[in-house]
Amino acid sequence: MSVTVRVPAKVNVQLAVGAARPDGFHDLANVFLAVGLYDEVTVTPADELRVTCAGPDAAQVPLDRTNLAARAALALAARRGIEPAVHIHIDKDIPVAGGMAGGSADGAGALLACDRLWGTGASRAELLAICAELGSDVPFSLVGGAALGVGRGERLTGLDAGGTFHWVFAMAGRGLSTPAVFREFDRLAQGREIPEPVASQDLLDALAEGDADALAAAVTNDLQPAALSLFPELAATLTAGREAGALASLVSGSGPTTAFLARDAEAARKAAEALSASGTCRTVRTAAGPVAGATVL
Numbered sequence: 601m602s603v604t605v606r607v608p609a610k611v612n613v614q615l616a617v618g619a620a621r622p623d624g625f626h627d628l629a630n631v632f633l634a635v636g637l638y639d640e641v642t643v644t645p646a647d648e649l650r651v652t653c654a655g656p657d658a659a660q661v662p663l664d665r666t667n668l669a670a671r672a673a674l675a676l677a678a679r680r681g682i683e684p685a686v687h688i689h690i691d692k693d694i695p696v697a698g699g700m701a702g703g704s705a706d707g708a709g710a711l712l713a714c715d716r717l718w719g720t721g722a723s724r725a726e727l728l729a730i731c732a733e734l735g736s737d738v739p740f741s742l743v744g745g746a747a748l749g750v751g752r753g754e755r756l757t758g759l760d761a762g763g764t765f766h767w768v769f770a771m772a773g774r775g776l777s778t779p780a781v782f783r784e785f786d787r788l789a790q791g792r793e794i795p796e797p798v799a800s801q802d803l804l805d806a807l808a809e810g811d812a813d814a815l816a817a818a819v820t821n822d823l824q825p826a827a828l829s830l831f832p833e834l835a836a837t838l839t840a841g842r843e844a845g846a847l848a849s850l851v852s853g854s855g856p857t858t859a860f861l862a863r864d865a866e867a868a869r870k871a872a873e874a875l876s877a878s879g880t881c882r883t884v885r886t887a888a889g890p891v892a893g894a895t896v897l
């Protein structure tokens with residue numbers, strides 16, 4: 601018997617970042633939107649814990665116990681005092697180290713899949729607590745939709761989205777390390793007063809109304825200058841997206857994937873074509889959101 605869970609990627613429509621905390625993390629006002637680009641995680645009983653991965657970026661995914669999917673299985677098994685004897689297979693479509701929470705998606709997916717396979721019957725609250733231990737983005741991968749994350753991004757409040765938003769994503773030729781981008785944020789912030797991160801009311805209203813123009817006017821990412829500082833070539837991709845008619849162009853989370861908001865599916869398709877032709881990125885994908893979080897297939 602196997603259990604397969606499908607888990608979406610995310611884009612951060614607002615990422616407000618506060619000053620570094622004593623524990624090294626940063627308080628955030630992180631407005632997440634789950635988008636229809638998916639990893640699938642399948643767990644099957646096996647003699648011992650084993651991870652395999654397939655997909656265009658599979659070679660960059662660690663297959664040892666540092667893999668977030670393996671860590672999720674180990675965390676649930678430890679809580680229940682059982683052997684984590686499963687083969688975890690990841691069908692990976694979310695870019696690796698791209699700022700789209702691919703590792704987090706696999707963590708949330710493996711957790712839900714193992715919960716089903718082992719019949720552990722964990723409550724939603726327990727699953728969310730394990731997710732938060734695994735990483736700041738992992739709880740959102742479980743719940744999906746649209747949500748505001750505060751604290752380090754793990755404390756979630758669901759948000760209304762009054763419509764579907766259409767996006768184009770441009771994947772870069774290499775990844776960016778999330779801790780390195782936060783460190784660069786700290787370096788660039790030296791000598792400046794960093795305000796408390798707060799969600800923008802204009803942005804929440806635009807989401808609730810499903811208004812793409814208003815959302816485009818309100819999107820912000822405080823990590824974008826740091827990502828651009830470490831990866832200056834992204835500026836050309838952002839310019840190409842604007843020239844391709846996107847309503848908004850921004851770095852997704854810590855990058856280096858860039859995200860472009862389009863008015864509708866047809867505009868997204870056209871912008872994707874123009875971005876592909878611009879030669880400023882590795883691959884281009886379209887995806888819409890919000891979509892559901894981790895789902896057992």
Ligand SMILES: C[C@@](CO)(OP(=O)(O)O)[C@H](O)COP(=O)(O)OP(=O)(O)OC[C@H]1O[C@@H](n2ccc(N)nc2=O)[C@H](O)[C@@H]1O
Nearest residue numbers: 624625626699700701735736737752778779782853854855
């Ligand atoms: C930036 C964001 C935006 O959603 O995502 P990505 O763009 O990387 O996908 C997240 O905050 C990433 O979340 P996640 O990838 O789960 O990070 P974690 O494993 O919790 O933390 C990795 C490292 O990032 C830094 N970190 C992360 C979250 C946070 N609120 N403050 C931080 O300073 C810390 O250096 C930490 O050691």
Ligand SMILES: Nc1ncnc2c1ncn2[C@@H]1O[C@H](COP(=O)(O)OP(=O)(O)O)[C@@H](O)[C@H]1O
Nearest residue numbers: 667668669696697698699700701702703704706
């Ligand atoms: N299941 C996983 N899939 C991808 N990367 C993983 C996974 N588990 C651990 N990692 C590690 O996490 C790093 C960040 O990957 P990822 O979650 O894809 O990016 P991001 O944090 O930018 O959204 C990778 O470089 C890899 O070393």
